[in-house]
Amino acid sequence: MTDLVLATRVFVAKQNLERLQNLQDMVSRRYERVSAFLELPESLKQQVSDLYRQVLALKALDLPDGTPKELADGLQQMDVDLRAIRDDLEKRVKRVRRLREEFESLTNDRQDVDQFLVKAAEELHRTLTVENYWKQRKRCDALFSEYVDYLRGVAIRSTAFGDQEGLVSDLFVLADSLPALWGRPGGRTWKSLAVPSRVEQNEPTQASVLRIGFPEWTIWALPLLQHEFAHVVVEKNKGELAVVSRTERAILADALAGLVTGPAYACAQLLLRLDPTAVTKANALTALRSATILETMRRSAEAANDPALTVLVTRLGEEWSSVIASAGGDAAALDAARAAPEVASQIERAAAFLGLGDWTAADHLAPRWAERWATVVEWASKLTNGDPDEIGSGDADNRNGRLSEALGLLLDAAWLARVGPTPGADVSQDRLDTVAANTVARMREVVRASGHEAVINAVTTRTARS
């Protein structure tokens, strides 16, 4: 007998791992093919501008008497036509520029691909043998799964399909930027790729590809991604954030995501995702998770001493309790979970990890979004009232903090516009799409303006100088 089966499987696995190592090149090649095509509008615009200048120069000449009128008329017509073509090309150039940005966001400096997927594949390729194949098989499968997810994500994202709330691809660009809200968790900077998926992973992944679960490919579900990222953070900081169980990992992730994101996270989890019927004494996980989220919000509002935030957080707690009762869950299980010591301790660990000080002591810091809740209130009103252009995300951040903060504040503002502090203040259903579209547009601007780290650093330096 030979080890035919094993040798074949190892061979195939290694071949796939090699393919995986070339992932970045493969994606880049795809865009190289369209790159020349994408440059067309810019070069055409340049040529038309040259022609236009020549026509203007001709028009400026003093034509001698007796010059046929048709010549002057012809020049005038060319002037008008060329200007129209130039304006049209200008619009196309802008569209193409945006498309290029999206392509670049998929290909350039992909830390998730470079550092994790490719490196993990290299390492596995080097160490995989017939002797350890059965042990490593799960790791191989996980890597292949992420590889497929990544490719699928790139494919779906680059189709730039859309719906009423704007391009879904916009959402994924924004999703890529959300890790910036975390600053440098555990001293690491982070770039990651968010990809569409059927469900979120809710577990740490090899390459840290973040999945956005369908059907919630909307701005409202975007905060859910923070839970995924929180898992990545926990995984990458095992020393400081050691966990002993899946439940503990989940509630720590909720505390981290809540502290980093704010009520947008609580709203997304409680209103879109968590199952109120699952809040029972028998099923501790959902009770503990929702309790952690609510307690994180309550304690943040308390730390920031912001009455408007407190009103919203109180409402969320009441709404969640009420739906648990009406859906057949056990509201008392939620109350018990909110008082559970493990909930408090995970929130305190998360706060300490995020540099908010000792939350067991009286004097500690509030999360930035809580400190800036008035800005959120102001922006929510502008998103609702159709004045999104008046949102001075750049100005506010130059003065008060990092530019990337504006992304989180906008998410909170969108949710605050949707879920007011009181039921009467909720935005009407027919305005929801407008609020969502306004939010996406403003967040895209922030992402574009920030260019991420480069601009954020520049802003931080400027603020420090002033």
Next chain:
Amino acid sequence: MADCGSVLSDQVRLRASATKRALERACDAIPRVSELDPALGDRLVVRLQLLVRDIQDGLSDDNSAEATAELVDRGNDLIGETLAFVSGAAARHFNLDEGITSLALAWLDQLSGAADLEQVGVVIPASTEFTGMLTQVIRLRLPIDGIWGLPVAVHEYGHFVASKLVRREERHGITRTVVPIEELAYQAGAEADFPRLYWHGHELFADALAAATAGPAYVRYCIHHRFEPAAAQEITATHPEPARRIRIQLRALELLATGAQAPYIEDEASKLDDLWHAMAREAGRDPEVRPEPLLDNLEEQLLGCLDDYRLVRIRYTDQVNARVLAEGPLDQAHGPVTVATALNAGWVRRLKDAGDKSRDDIAADCERLIREALNSD
């Protein structure tokens, strides 16, 4: 024995003659105010001279003794206001007010513009607060406490508004012009044969208007700087007890608790109420308002007057923006703000900083914002 009537008549003539002479001197002195303070001079000299001449012309020998006595009283009031005006101009000239009355005047002009109401004459520093109804000169008491005391100008403006806010009213098929706030205060006083109610009504309306226009910044100033908790129940001939004044201010704040700023205003009102109660109790005084049905009823009606559409236009609606400004140090704040927003942002920052930055530094930042707000017109 001399005829009593002729002595009285003689006395009136003598007083009229003295008043006339004093008014003549006032008439000579008033234009010289422009040398001290051209801005004041430009605004008020002509008006004052017209008032003086009006009274001088009235003080002729043809008038009855009764009419002359009334004119003499008006003349004396005018002389008093002129004296205050001249000394106020001197105080401004020597910058005793640190420029605060100029800010106050510009602010009140903005409010008048927004509410479509007549402008006040001028705002000057003085030894006591007062609004002269003849000259329409508002006096602010020195020391003014810098920008923190600025909302007091709106309180004084409230007295002015009370006498200037008119509306057309139809009763029994006849349309007439009424001055509702004056009438309410007057009727409350007259019915009870108790003029104190008139003055107290005026004060309460001025307090309510200041709180509704300047927002919590006015109430904060009254509690932190102005009102003496030990005098919480002290009633004077012209002023109701501070406990009552705080109550109407807080009730005016309640009117502002709408829309997005509602939680912030409600929270501020609740904290201010708690603070006042604690301070009064610590001073061994009862912080609660003792029932006084006539005044309680008047208070209710005066609050209703704040719903006049012109006063609604100048109502404070910007506490969210004030909080936004106060999220960072005010020296880095900018953007379109109102004076009331800047003042309230200053208070939020002052309470938040609690020792990190001095009150004077915050006041300086705040003053810069206020100047920006006043120059943006």
